[in-house]
Amino acid sequence: MTNSLKNRIIILCVGLVLLTTVVSLASFWWSTSQFNENKVTQDINVAENVYKQYLTAKESLLLTAAKVLTSDFGFKQAVATRDADTISSALYNHSQRINADVMLLLDLSGELISSNQPNQIFSNDFKQLMTELLNNSEQSSFVVFDGELYQVILLPVRAPRTVAYSLVGFQISDNVAIELKNLTGMDVSFIAQSDGVIRSSLVSRPTPFVPNSYFHQATTSRLFGEQPIYRNRDLHLASLKKHPVNVLLSADLSQSYSEFERLFFTLIFLAFLTIVIGIITSSLLAKNLTMPLSQLASLARQFARGNYSVDAMSNKQSNEIKTLIDAFKNMGNDINEREQQISFAAKHDSLTGFYNRSAMLEVLNESLEEAQQYTLVAIDIRGLRHINDKLGPRVGDDCLKAVACRIAEFSDELGGFHARIGGDEFLTVFPTLTSQNIKCGIPGLMDQLQACYTIQKLNISLRFSAGVVNYPEQGQQADDLIRRVLIAVDSASTEHENIHYYQDGEDEEHLESLRMIDELKQAISDDDGQLFMTYQPKLNIATEQIDKVESLIRWQRKDGSWVSPELFIDLAEQSGLIVELTEWVISTVVKQVGLWKQNGINMQAAINVSAQDIAYPGFHANLVKTLKNHSVAPALITIELTERDMIENEEKGIQALESLKAIGVKISLDDYGVGQTSLGRLKMLPIDELKLDKCFILKLDESKKDQFIVESTITLGHQLGFSVVAEGVETEGSLELLKAMQCDHVQGYYLSRPLKTDVFEHWLEQYNEPA
Amino acid sequence: MAWLGIVTKYMAALGLLLFSCFISAADITLKVTDQHGQPLVNSVVELLGQNNQAVAGDLPVLIMDQIDKHFSPTLLVAQQGQQVNFPNSDNIRHHVYSFSKAKPFQLKLYSGQPEQPVEFENDGIVVLGCNIHDSMVGYIYIASSPYTYQSDANGIVRIEQSRLPVKISLWHPLQSQPLEEKALLSITENAVSSLAIVIKTDTPAPRNTFGNKFKAENDQ
Numbered sequence: 001m002t003n004s005l006k007n008r009i010i011i012l013c014v015g016l017v018l019l020t021t022v023v024s025l026a027s028f029w030w031s032t033s034q035f036n037e038n039k040v041t042q043d044i045n046v047a048e049n050v051y052k053q054y055l056t057a058k059e060s061l062l063l064t065a066a067k068v069l070t071s072d073f074g075f076k077q078a079v080a081t082r083d084a085d086t087i088s089s090a091l092y093n094h095s096q097r098i099n100a101d102v103m104l105l106l107d108l109s110g111e112l113i114s115s116n117q118p119n120q121i122f123s124n125d126f127k128q129l130m131t132e133l134l135n136n137s138e139q140s141s142f143v144v145f146d147g148e149l150y151q152v153i154l155l156p157v158r159a160p161r162t163v164a165y166s167l168v169g170f171q172i173s174d175n176v177a178i179e180l181k182n183l184t185g186m187d188v189s190f191i192a193q194s195d196g197v198i199r200s201s202l203v204s205r206p207t208p209f210v211p212n213s214y215f216h217q218a219t220t221s222r223l224f225g226e227q228p229i230y231r232n233r234d235l236h237l238a239s240l241k242k243h244p245v246n247v248l249l250s251a252d253l254s255q256s257y258s259e260f261e262r263l264f265f266t267l268i269f270l271a272f273l274t275i276v277i278g279i280i281t282s283s284l285l286a287k288n289l290t291m292p293l294s295q296l297a298s299l300a301r302q303f304a305r306g307n308y309s310v311d312a313m314s315n316k317q318s319n320e321i322k323t324l325i326d327a328f329k330n331m332g333n334d335i336n337e338r339e340q341q342i343s344f345a346a347k348h349d350s351l352t353g354f355y356n357r358s359a360m361l362e363v364l365n366e367s368l369e370e371a372q373q374y375t376l377v378a379i380d381i382r383g384l385r386h387i388n389d390k391l392g393p394r395v396g397d398d399c400l401k402a403v404a405c406r407i408a409e410f411s412d413e414l415g416g417f418h419a420r421i422g423g424d425e426f427l428t429v430f431p432t433l434t435s436q437n438i439k440c441g442i443p444g445l446m447d448q449l450q451a452c453y454t455i456q457k458l459n460i461s462l463r464f465s466a467g468v469v470n471y472p473e474q475g476q477q478a479d480d481l482i483r484r485v486l487i488a489v490d491s492a493s494t495e496h497e498n499i500h501y502y503q504d505g506e507d508e509e510h511l512e513s514l515r516m517i518d519e520l521k522q523a524i525s526d527d528d529g530q531l532f533m534t535y536q537p538k539l540n541i542a543t544e545q546i547d548k549v550e551s552l553i554r555w556q557r558k559d560g561s562w563v564s565p566e567l568f569i570d571l572a573e574q575s576g577l578i579v580e581l582t583e584w585v586i587s588t589v590v591k592q593v594g595l596w597k598q599n600g601i602n603m604q605a606a607i608n609v610s611a612q613d614i615a616y617p618g619f620h621a622n623l624v625k626t627l628k629n630h631s632v633a634p635a636l637i638t639i640e641l642t643e644r645d646m647i648e649n650e651e652k653g654i655q656a657l658e659s660l661k662a663i664g665v666k667i668s669l670d671d672y673g674v675g676q677t678s679l680g681r682l683k684m685l686p687i688d689e690l691k692l693d694k695c696f697i698l699k700l701d702e703s704k705k706d707q708f709i710v711e712s713t714i715t716l717g718h719q720l721g722f723s724v725v726a727e728g729v730e731t732e733g734s735l736e737l738l739k740a741m742q743c744d745h746v747q748g749y750y751l752s753r754p755l756k757t758d759v760f761e762h763w764l765e766q767y768n769e770p771a
Numbered sequence: 772m773a774w775l776g777i778v779t780k781y782m783a784a785l786g787l788l789l790f791s792c793f794i795s796a797a798d799i800t801l802k803v804t805d806q807h808g809q810p811l812v813n814s815v816v817e818l819l820g821q822n823n824q825a826v827a828g829d830l831p832v833l834i835m836d837q838i839d840k841h842f843s844p845t846l847l848v849a850q851q852g853q854q855v856n857f858p859n860s861d862n863i864r865h866h867v868y869s870f871s872k873a874k875p876f877q878l879k880l881y882s883g884q885p886e887q888p889v890e891f892e893n894d895g896i897v898v899l900g901c902n903i904h905d906s907m908v909g910y911i912y913i914a915s916s917p918y919t920y921q922s923d924a925n926g927i928v929r930i931e932q933s934r935l936p937v938k939i940s941l942w943h944p945l946q947s948q949p950l951e952e953k954a955l956l957s958i959t960e961n962a963v964s965s966l967a968i969v970i971k972t973d974t975p976a977p978r979n980t981f982g983n984k985f986k987a988e989n990d991q
Contacts, residue, residue: 071905073868073902076870077870080870080875081870108949158900158905159870159898159900160898160899160900160901160905160907160908161898161908161950163870
């Protein structure tokens with residue numbers, strides 16, 4: 001769930017909002033604190049200025065009052081007369097005029113001459129006071145007279161030289177402090193520490209009231225803990241050295257705390273509101289974004305199932321999503337198109353456009369469900385390979401196209417279908433022609449096909465073989481039908497027929513062959529005694545010894561039935577199994593020769609091989625390896641090759657034979673005399689031995705002609721340097737004749753039939769005994 | 772600067788200091804300076820114990836003029852009983868007054884010649900002021916001795932050799948001592964011909980007016 005895009009978007013949005021909120025909250029906190037701090041500082045500065053202005057105004061008033069007093073001629077006159085009562089009344093009068101609370105007249109030495117309140121007694125040291133005040137001439141100072149704080153100024157009375165000093169002052173009472181508070185909004189406290197006089201604007205005071213500690217220590221309990229109520233500024237006032245007077249300005253912070261807290265709560269509320277809005281909007285956004293994605297995902301799944309039709313999707317999507325949907329639609333169409341191409345290509349032959357073999361199988365399966373009789377015709381172009389070789393593959397391809405065209409023409413007319421099922425094989429299937437003779441229809445097709453073709457300005461005649469199978473009589477299943485029609489066309493090819501109608505049982509024969517190939521393969525690999533070698537002795541006429549054998553393969557199947565060597569060798573050659581079979585034979589024979597040699601029997605063994613064996617590239621190496629493994633001299637092995645084989649693959653064959661001869665293996669030309677070996681060719685062959693075909697020997701003692709042929713051939717062989725072997729000796733007469741003709745070796749039933757190893761060994765013992 | 776402090780104290784006690792310089796055959800020269808060595812004009816040296824030969828009636832009427840809101844001269848030396856006229860040469864009125872013990876009087880706002888000259892019967896110092904011009908200060912020294920001298924611009928006062936030995940009093944309008952006090956000094960016959968005298972003075976504070984004060988505040 002947490003991995004879904006929707007949740008990620010929501011988390012991202014909410015995270016951003018949260019981050020923004022926290023950052024703005026922090027910056028708000030910082031700036032507000034800063035602002036408050038500055039505001040308070042500014043307020044205090046303003047208050048300080050107001051206070052200074054106030055005091056300056058007062059001072060100015062004082063100065064004016066004092067100057068008016070000291071400049072008054074009458075007053076001067078009174079002072080000059082030193083008439084105490086007059087002076088006192090003058091002072092009183094002036095104090096009333098300017099509302100001064102104190103007015104004193106001091107002589108030059110600082111003695112009190114008179115005051116506006118004659119009865120008042122001052123405990124102050126006026127000399128000291130005067131000295132200090134004169135130092136700040138024309139500036140007011142704060143002094144305490146009799147427990148009251150005054151702002152005073154001292155001015156000389158000149159007549160015109162200084163004759164006395166006049167001190168004029170205003171009382172600083174709590175009301176003054178309150179008045180200042182009203183002006184500045186701050187609590188003002190005048191503190192004369194050494195005199196213990198405090199004048200403060202604070203109305204409700206604790207007892208004892210010590211402004212410094214009270215204003216500095218007073219706290220209030222707020223949202224963020226205990227906070228000081230006041231911000232203070234302590235200012236020194238002009239005063240006497242030993243009687244300092246300070247003013248303490250105290251800004252009440254409660255209001256700003258409240259404002260700050262209100263702002264803070266407002267911001268927190270706004271932050272929560274923003275987060276809620278953020279969650280809602282991001283959910284909507286995520287939904288809008290992910291909805292088309294899931295639609296596209298289901299579309300993709302639909303494509304995967306092979307359904308490429310696209311339903312119209314909502315038009316409200318954004319451009320990007322629309323583009324994506326369009327791309328999906330296009331992709332679906334393209335895939336569909338390509339899939340059709342691919343499936344067409346998969347089912348059809350690219351050259352002719354016909355079905356291929358596997359598609360044909362499917363189509364046939366589908367069509368055969370209908371209750372309709374069909375005729376299957378397989379057509380093989382004979383000798384197409386020659387056309388390809390001689391005229392080039394392009395001409396071959398064009399031939400195939402032309403043939404396909406004619407087949408299509410024919411079968412389309414009948415409402416059938418057709419396939420190319422091999423390089424030069426076609427299959428056409430059409431409803432069986434009921435009204436006409438079938439055999440008339442198919443020869444008609446063959447006639448059409450065999451008509452001359454004009455390919456690239458060449459007139460080409462093609463010959464065809466056709467196999468015919470009928471459905472449902474000759475098969476129910478499509479694969480059976482196809483196999484049978486192919487068997488039929490194969491038969492037609494091998495038997496050089498034009499048309500071969502499938503006969504019941506041909507398929508079973510074919511299957512039997514296949515089964516036999518399987519068994520042979522098994523027998524070779526298992527080497528369990530089904531296959532074994534027999535040996536037919538050859539008598540050396542000169543020595544009257546048996547010094548050669550011909551090895552012959554036999555196969556007795558597990559069920560005990562014998563398979564003729566011609567049949568299974570033929571099958572082996574067809575199926576390519578011949579290579580393994582030959583290897584097995586060579587291995588078995590060489591091993592046996594080795595064993596005999598160990599037992600003191602010096603026996604040369606001949607092995608029959610086909611031209612295909614000799615041509616196989618590994619043959620030579622395998623033979624050499626086997627000889628080496630069993631420590632058998634190559635001269636003990638003779639390779640027998642029929643005359644026909646040797647002639648058919650002359651070049652390659654001779655080369656292979658020469659390389660065999662080079663290692664010491666003997667070469668024998670089998671069945672000599674019935675083939676087409678000219679004498680001219682015979683002299684070229686790298687052979688050691690001629691083996692006369694048994695047709696000349698079987699009735700040698702009865703046929704004079706045979707005697708002439710055999711005698712002259714033996715003479716010819718000897719003269720060409722070959723030894724000569726006669727096989728098929730069945731009578732003593734024949735043997736005697738051959739002896740007379742100086743044949744080198746004889747072989748035949750007269751001596752012995754081919755024998756299994758142990759029997760042969762036994763026979764050999766017996767044969768040698770009388771000698 | 773400790774020594775200077777001590778000397779200053781000493782001078783304050785005596786009022787003056789004497790320094791012998793060189794012997795002159797004729798008169799004795801007094802050179803009056805302030806504590807900074809600046810020559811003091813308008814120092815008054817009065818020879819005490821001399822015969823008063825002149826009578827009051829014979830004395831001429833002295834003039835204390837007022838020119839450009841100043842008393843002219845600033846210091847007038849008069850003989851006891853001598854009359855002084857206070858003509859007003861300015862084209863504004865003045866109100867000349869004195870609260871001094873020697874002769875308190877006022878000449879209320881007038882211009883030109885006042886009706887009568889003022890006679891100064893008692894010796895002593897009279898400080899003159901003008902009621903409507905606070906900056907005007909003038910002094911009249913009323914001497915009991917006819918041998919009263921006023922130092923010139925170089926602070927020089929000459930005393931004839933024949934007067935010796937003699938007691939003299941020394942005074943200056945700006946002296947630090949109370950205004951009425953005079954310093955006394957005896958000069959013997961054998962005294963050197965030139966004496967340097969120091970009188971400690973206070974520089975008079977400027978006469979502030981309200982305007983000054985306000986101006987100063989406005990400048991702040």
